[in-house]
Amino acid sequence: MSHLKSLPAETRLLHVFEAYPGPARPLLDLHEQVMRAESPFTPGERELIAAYVSGVNSCGYCHGIHTITAEAFGVPEGLLAAAVRDLGTAPVDEKLRPVLAYVGKLTRTPSRITDADAEAVFAAGWDDRALHDAIQVCALFNFMNRVVEGIGLRADDAYATTSGLRLHEIGYAGLAKLLPAESSTAHP
Template sequence: MTYLPSLPEDSKLLQVFRAYPATAKPLIAFHELVMREESPFTSAERELIAAYVSGVNACSYCHGVHTQTAEAFGVEAGLLAAALSDLDTAPVGDKLRPVLRYVGKLTATPSQVTQADADDVFAAGWDERALHDAVLVCALFNFMNRMVDGLGVRADAGYFAESGQRLRQIGYSGLLAMIE
């Protein structure tokens, strides 16, 4: 149920975007840029970061959608749940683990992020562009988590699966056509 009385109770984010296209269009374009354009991270890895951040924030909508999207891109089912439960023992590659640790800390305790945290990302083999891109994904999904939760947008597992497949197939730019 959304908190917006002008929308049907079962509205999803797409209906919110349709109701507010002036803000939705640049936001969706930014998603396409951050999540699908050239990056040291694959689309699967960026979706994994988005789902992880959303899980740290306990945003069930974004965590559900982006877990399914990450899995549609080939991330192993159950990996996100394991990473959120215990990042140190989760079946996350050694190169990606410090990135998830970094975005998790940036999400939960942003003022406590230090140069040592960034150095851990660099030591794992990532460059400056990768740190930049990981921070952008983290920031974007902290924003989206607040937007979705603040507007009361909810969905179930069936919708998460549908949305994950849609994002895999048409990307974020495909959503622009759906709101017009």
């Protein structure tokens, strides 16, 4: 149920982006850079991180959509639900486990991140660029989770599937192309 009275109750994030294209365009550009540009992490691994952060935040909208997107990139079905339930016992690749632990801690208790948390990521074989990129995905999705929850967006399983598969197919740059041509700042 959207808290924005100018938008329908069953509003989706794309509707918000269409209504407010001025801030949406640079935000989608940032998504494309963080989620699809060159990185030590594959797009699927970045979608996994995004879905995991969203699950830690209990943001059903983002968790559902990005779980579908991650699975479309090859993340095994059910892995994200298991990781959010208990990262220690989830069937997560051992190289990714410390990365997810890091972004989970950064999400829950950011002021408690320590050198040891970073060292665990490095010990798994990742470098500074990888840690930086994981932090960027984590920060972006903590931001997006607050936007989605603040607006009151909800998505059922059917919409999560549609949106997640669309993201896999066209990426964030493709979403930007769906916005109105003019970068109007007028609101409905």
